[in-house]
Amino acid sequence: MLQIRNLLAVILVIAIIALSQSLALAQMTTSEKMTNLLGDMWNYYDVFSKLQNDPEREDLAKQMESTADKILEYYKNSQNPDSSQIRLTAQAFLLLAIAEYQIDNPTWTSQALQTVKETNWGVVGDIDPTTNRSFKERVDGIDTVWLPKFKKCTGQVYGFPENTIWGQLEVKIWPPLYLDIIYRTEENFKAIKGAQDYLNSEIRGGSKEITLLLPPGKYQLEGGDFAIYPAQFEVKEGSDSIIVCKGAKCITTVQKNPPPTIFDITPDEYFNLRVFYCRDSIAIKIDTVVREVQKDTLYLDDTSSVYRELPKNKKYLVAEVTSKDSLVKNISHNIEKIPVEPRDLSIWKGNKQILNFNHLAYGVYELRDAKKFGIADEYKFKRFLPEGIKWDMPKNEKFKAEDIYVRSGKNYDYCIDLSKPTSLAEESHKETTPEWCREVCKKYRCRSVWDSIFSSAFMGVVFYFYLDTIR
Amino acid sequence: MIVVPLNLSRMKCCKIVFRVISIMILIYLSTFREGIAQHPAQPTPLDLAVRAIDNYDQTDNVDTLRWALNSLRALAYESGFPLDYSCLIAEAEVKEKVHQLKGLKADTTLSRQAKSIIWDLWKYITRMEESPDPNISSPGGVKFALQRGVVTIIESAKFLDHPNSLAPLIKNIINRAKKYDFVSTTIGSYAGLIQLKLTRAHDFLGIDYPNALFLSNIMKADELIFAYDRDRSTISKTEDSLQRAEASQFAITAVEATKNPRGECFAYYLAALGKEKEDAETTILYYAEAVDRFDKFEDVQDTTTAYLSDKFKRSNIIFDYTEFLYAYGKRLEEEGNYLRYATLLENASKIKGLVSLDKCMITKKLQEAYSELIDQLRQQGKDELAESYQKKLDKIYIYNNSNCFKTSERR
Numbered sequence: 001m002l003q004i005r006n007l008l009a010v011i012l013v014i015a016i017i018a019l020s021q022s023l024a025l026a027q028m029t030t031s032e033k034m035t036n037l038l039g040d041m042w043n044y045y046d047v048f049s050k051l052q053n054d055p056e057r058e059d060l061a062k063q064m065e066s067t068a069d070k071i072l073e074y075y076k077n078s079q080n081p082d083s084s085q086i087r088l089t090a091q092a093f094l095l096l097a098i099a100e101y102q103i104d105n106p107t108w109t110s111q112a113l114q115t116v117k118e119t120n121w122g123v124v125g126d127i128d129p130t131t132n133r134s135f136k137e138r139v140d141g142i143d144t145v146w147l148p149k150f151k152k153c154t155g156q157v158y159g160f161p162e163n164t165i166w167g168q169l170e171v172k173i174w175p176p177l178y179l180d181i182i183y184r185t186e187e188n189f190k191a192i193k194g195a196q197d198y199l200n201s202e203i204r205g206g207s208k209e210i211t212l213l214l215p216p217g218k219y220q221l222e223g224g225d226f227a228i229y230p231a232q233f234e235v236k237e238g239s240d241s242i243i244v245c246k247g248a249k250c251i252t253t254v255q256k257n258p259p260p261t262i263f264d265i266t267p268d269e270y271f272n273l274r275v276f277y278c279r280d281s282i283a284i285k286i287d288t289v290v291r292e293v294q295k296d297t298l299y300l301d302d303t304s305s306v307y308r309e310l311p312k313n314k315k316y317l318v319a320e321v322t323s324k325d326s327l328v329k330n331i332s333h334n335i336e337k338i339p340v341e342p343r344d345l346s347i348w349k350g351n352k353q354i355l356n357f358n359h360l361a362y363g364v365y366e367l368r369d370a371k372k373f374g375i376a377d378e379y380k381f382k383r384f385l386p387e388g389i390k391w392d393m394p395k396n397e398k399f400k401a402e403d404i405y406v407r408s409g410k411n412y413d414y415c416i417d418l419s420k421p422t423s424l425a426e427e428s429h430k431e432t433t434p435e436w437c438r439e440v441c442k443k444y445r446c447r448s449v450w451d452s453i454f455s456s457a458f459m460g461v462v463f464y465f466y467l468d469t470i471r
Numbered sequence: 472m473i474v475v476p477l478n479l480s481r482m483k484c485c486k487i488v489f490r491v492i493s494i495m496i497l498i499y500l501s502t503f504r505e506g507i508a509q510h511p512a513q514p515t516p517l518d519l520a521v522r523a524i525d526n527y528d529q530t531d532n533v534d535t536l537r538w539a540l541n542s543l544r545a546l547a548y549e550s551g552f553p554l555d556y557s558c559l560i561a562e563a564e565v566k567e568k569v570h571q572l573k574g575l576k577a578d579t580t581l582s583r584q585a586k587s588i589i590w591d592l593w594k595y596i597t598r599m600e601e602s603p604d605p606n607i608s609s610p611g612g613v614k615f616a617l618q619r620g621v622v623t624i625i626e627s628a629k630f631l632d633h634p635n636s637l638a639p640l641i642k643n644i645i646n647r648a649k650k651y652d653f654v655s656t657t658i659g660s661y662a663g664l665i666q667l668k669l670t671r672a673h674d675f676l677g678i679d680y681p682n683a684l685f686l687s688n689i690m691k692a693d694e695l696i697f698a699y700d701r702d703r704s705t706i707s708k709t710e711d712s713l714q715r716a717e718a719s720q721f722a723i724t725a726v727e728a729t730k731n732p733r734g735e736c737f738a739y740y741l742a743a744l745g746k747e748k749e750d751a752e753t754t755i756l757y758y759a760e761a762v763d764r765f766d767k768f769e770d771v772q773d774t775t776t777a778y779l780s781d782k783f784k785r786s787n788i789i790f791d792y793t794e795f796l797y798a799y800g801k802r803l804e805e806e807g808n809y810l811r812y813a814t815l816l817e818n819a820s821k822i823k824g825l826v827s828l829d830k831c832m833i834t835k836k837l838q839e840a841y842s843e844l845i846d847q848l849r850q851q852g853k854d855e856l857a858e859s860y861q862k863k864l865d866k867i868y869i870y871n872n873s874n875c876f877k878t879s880e881r882r
Contacts, residue, residue, distance in 0.1 A: 043639045047681040051635060059586060059636035066590070070597075 030078050034088045037071045045095045049130045054103065061099050065108060065201070068096045072115065090120035094135055098128075101142045104187045105194030106150040106213040113143060150191060150213040151235045155199070172196060173219050188215045516546055517556075524563055533570045539563055554599045558616040561592035562623045572630045582632040589627070592620050593640055600647070617648040618665045625672055629687035629724070638681030645673050664700050674779045679731040688725035689734070692718040692741040697782075712748055719745030736764035737783050744791070751799045755815065758792040793819070800836065809844040813837060838864060 041064060048060045075081055075089040097112035116123065124136040173196045195212040202210045214235045514522070523539035526532070540563040547556035568585035572578060599613040621644040628634035628641075648669055672690055679685050695718035698706065706714070722742035726735050743757035765785050796819050803812040816837040841864040848857035 040639070040643055043643065047636075047639045050681060053633055053635070056633045056636040059633065060639070063590065063636075063640065066594070 030074050031082070031085055031088070034071055034074050034085060037067050037074075038088050038092050040067050041071075041092045041095050045099060046130060048099050048102075057099075057103050061096075061103050061105070061108070062197075064096050064099055068092045068112070069205075075119070086120045087123060090116050090123040091126070093119070094123055094126075094139070097142070098135070098138055100194070101138075101146065103194070104190035105198075106147055106191050107195045107198045107211075109142060110147055110150075110152075110213050111198075111211070113139070113147075147213065149215070151216045153212050153214060153235045155210040155212065173199070173214075173221060191215055192219075516542060520546070521559065524559070524566070527566060531570075533567070536563060536567055536570065540567060554595050555612070555616060558592060558595045558599065558620065561588050561595060562619055564588045565592065565623055565627050569627045569630045579632055582630075585627060585631055586637070589624055589637065589640070592624070593644070596620055596644070596647075614648075614651045617644060617651065618662065618669070621645055621648055621672070622665055622668050625668075625683075625687055625690055627687075628683045629691065629721070634683045634687060635681055636683075638676070638683040638686070641672070641683060641686070642676060642680070645669060645676065649673070667699050668694070671778055675737075678737070678779075679729045679734045682729055682731075682734075685725050685728040685731075685734055685738075688721045688728060689738055689741065692722035692725060692738070692745065695721070696741055696744050715745040715747070716749060717745075718742075719749070732764045732767040736761050736768070736788075737779070739764060740783060740788050740791075743795075747795060751795075751802075754795060755799070758788070758795065759818070761788050762792065797836075800840075804840070809840050809847065813840040813844055816840060 044060050044064045044067070048057055048064070051057055051060070071089055071092045075085055078085060081089075093112040093115040097109050097116065100106075100108040100112060124139050125134060127134055128138075173192055192214060195214050199210060199212060216235050218234045520539040520543045523535045523542075527536040527539070540560065543556060543560050543563060547553065547560060550556065565585055565588050568581055568588065572581050572585065575581070596613065596616050599616055621641065624637060624641055624644065628637050631637075668690070671693060672686065675686050675689055675693070695714045697703075698714070703711065719742045722738045722745060725738040726742065729735055729738070739757045739761035743754050743761060746754040746757060762785075765788065796815060800812050800815060803809075803815075841860055845857045845860050845864065848854075848860065
């Protein structure tokens with residue numbers, strides 16, 4: 001028994017030693033990685049001081065930002081950072097702060113200096129080999145003179161999707177008083193651009209709290225495909241503005257807006273969105289949940305009930321509700337689905353139905369039998385449909401039956417017939433009949449049966465003479 | 472009685488041996504057939520996509536690249552966007568953007584997009600380096616990604632706006648790529664070619680750091696002139712002339728991109744090699760510029776980089792220059808253009824450090840050319856002009872003959 005206990009004790013000791021060794025190894029590798037990254041930072045900094053072209057310097061600063069962020073990540077992940085790791089992090093952010101200062105980006109400069117202060121402010125005493133001056137000489141001026149020119153504003157981000165494609169998300173900051181002299185200085189423009197880049201990179205990185213440094217004044221936010229709230233904000237002396245960015249799944253705590261409504265459209269069903277009881281002009285943006293091409297925006301008028309038809313087989317959510325009037329609340333409760341009967345599309349040649357499309361909705365159609373079709377509306381905007389090519393039904397336009405015809409070659413052979421018009425309340429489609437189709441055909445000189453008989457007879461005669469000459 | 476059974480046993484033995492041999496043959500044949508069936512060399516969809524990207528490099532056919540990009544995206548989607556696929560997608564995307572940029576003079580947006588993808592590529596490679604097995608060189612390995620990534624970035628840089636900001640990135644990736652074992656790659660293979668490109672990129676980057684525009688252009692010119700992947704004699708004449716013309720363009724862009732005399736010298740040399748079969752006078756100009764630049768840094772010649780000190784040494788440039796002069800001079804002689812020939816040779820004879828034998832030959836040729844010229848002028852009745860050339864000829868006799876004599880005496 002004693003022997004077994006001894007054996008167990010020995011195994012336990014060995015296990016403890018192995019664990020501590022492995023932890024020490026992990027610590028060393030993290031330091032090594034951080035050292036390598038700091039080497040990269042010096043490399044960037046060295047080139048940065050050699051180059052004088054602003055776009056090139058901005059590109060390098062971006063590289064430095066991402067490398068410094070990586071160092072900070074390692075630093076935060078190491079449970080007990082040693083003195084060398086603290087120093088490495090501080091040095092990296094010190095280099096970044098100076099580089100950002102040189103390209104007039106106060107937001108990043110402030111952030112970087114803040115990190116240096118939080119980790120190891122002592123590194124500012126180091127000598128910069130590129131200038132042979134201590135970092136302190138440069139950093140003091142930045143911290144006490146330059147940065148106070150800009151005012152701080154904080155932002156909160158809620159619910160941006162994690163794997164957002166970069167191209168889709170770009171928040172822009174515009175000064176609305178564009179002609180104001182304050183915005184004309186190059187430094188201010190660069191500061192705004194820098195803050196904008198920082199905001200975007202932080203949103204992409206999943207940050208919840210963002211601090212920007214901007215020249216005092218009024219600003220406007222523009223979110224592209226995504227929504228920002230409030231659209232306008234002011235950066236003042238001594239007071240922090242709050243920016244709330246509202247994304248696809250964003251819930252703002254400040255305005256206490258309701259959560260977005262998500263609803264499904266099941267296959268073989270059509271729905272209209274109906275929004276009512278709006279006191280002011282309101283814009284609702286509808287995005288598909290799955291990142292797909294199809295997006296649509298509704299612009300609704302005052303106190304109007306507007307209907308919009310949406311593609312089927314998609315899942316939707318109301319991504320954005322913006323309004324001039326803050327009284328518009330609970331907008332998602334005012335959105336309802338109205339089932340719509342499917343309509344049929346058929347194509348007629350003369351009084352003969354040659355093609356029939358059931359369930360016409362916004363989607364992709366393929367006209368297999370068509371030679372060369374085109375659809376023209378009353379304004380004579382022609383849309384040609386090449387043979388066998390998939391065609392996107394126009395989304396933003398609704399064609400009335402009498403305005404639509406299908407064109408083939410030079411003569412208008414075929415007519416589209418919306419035989420079962422939609423049940424939309426505001427759309428009053430006329431009932432279409434083959435008679436109407438014939439009228440349209442006459443109007444646009446369709447080929448009649450006689451025309452085709454004459455042409456075929458003529459071709460026959462020509463062929464007969466041709467054979468005769470060969471003999 | 473004893474013999475018969477012995478004979479029988481021999482017969483049996485023969486039969487057994489025959490059967491054994493036939494069975495062995497059958498087994499061999501069956502294994503051979505199995506072997507064929509077992510190694511059909513069926514490429515995977517990923518291999519096909521990689522091949523399509525490589526095909527774009529050789530043919531510049533963007534359709535194959537787009538096909539590769541689409542199939543890679545589909546494959547990546549199926550397998551949950553792994554890093555190696557992301558690297559390949561980023562590589563193909565950069566190439567696609569650059570292809571679009573080739574047709575345009577300056578498109579800032581496209582250029583920014585391409586740069587942003589390059590940085591993404593760099594991030595993917597960094598993440599891959601942290602993967603458990605970084606030494607594999609098949610698709611999926613960090614070595615593979617590093618090799619391809621660095622070449623893509625270098626080759627794209629020349630089409631982007633403000634490419635110099637990529638210089639530290641290129642240096643970084645080259646340094647990281649050097650950590651991996653490139654020696655095992657066979658020469659002539661794609662990996663071997665990339666290894667060659669990497670070593671040369673490292674050498675050229677050292678000439679004028681952080682000038683990525685110069686690097687990108689001179690790398691392309693160098694690649695086209697010295698045809699890394701195949702023997703230049705196997706290339707058709709049309710392809711050769713096209714490649715040389717293209718190389719000359721890239722080399723001259725490299726000259727414009729740099730202020731470093733060493734860089735200018737190498738670029739002028741490549742430009743001269745490119746122009747050789749197209750425009751003789753420009754070629755001579757480029758050679759003269761190359762020699763002139765070489766004299767500026769001759770004293771501080773860097774011999775650390777094996778490739779540059781071997782390929783771009785002064786004697787090589789002088790040899791090619793002299794060889795070209797002889798060839799061109801012969802043509803001028805045939806055409807009867809003695810005056811131009813004489814001027815050329817006179818200029819050439821002033822080249823500092825010219826090989827002594829060559830100098831004597833040039834002197835000899837020069838004398839012949841002047842004599843012919845003087846005869847022609849006298850026949851035409853231009854005695855005064857002939858007299859002035861005669862004086863020049865006398866000077867050459869006095870000066871150069873003594874030099875030739877001295878050098879030959881030393882030998």
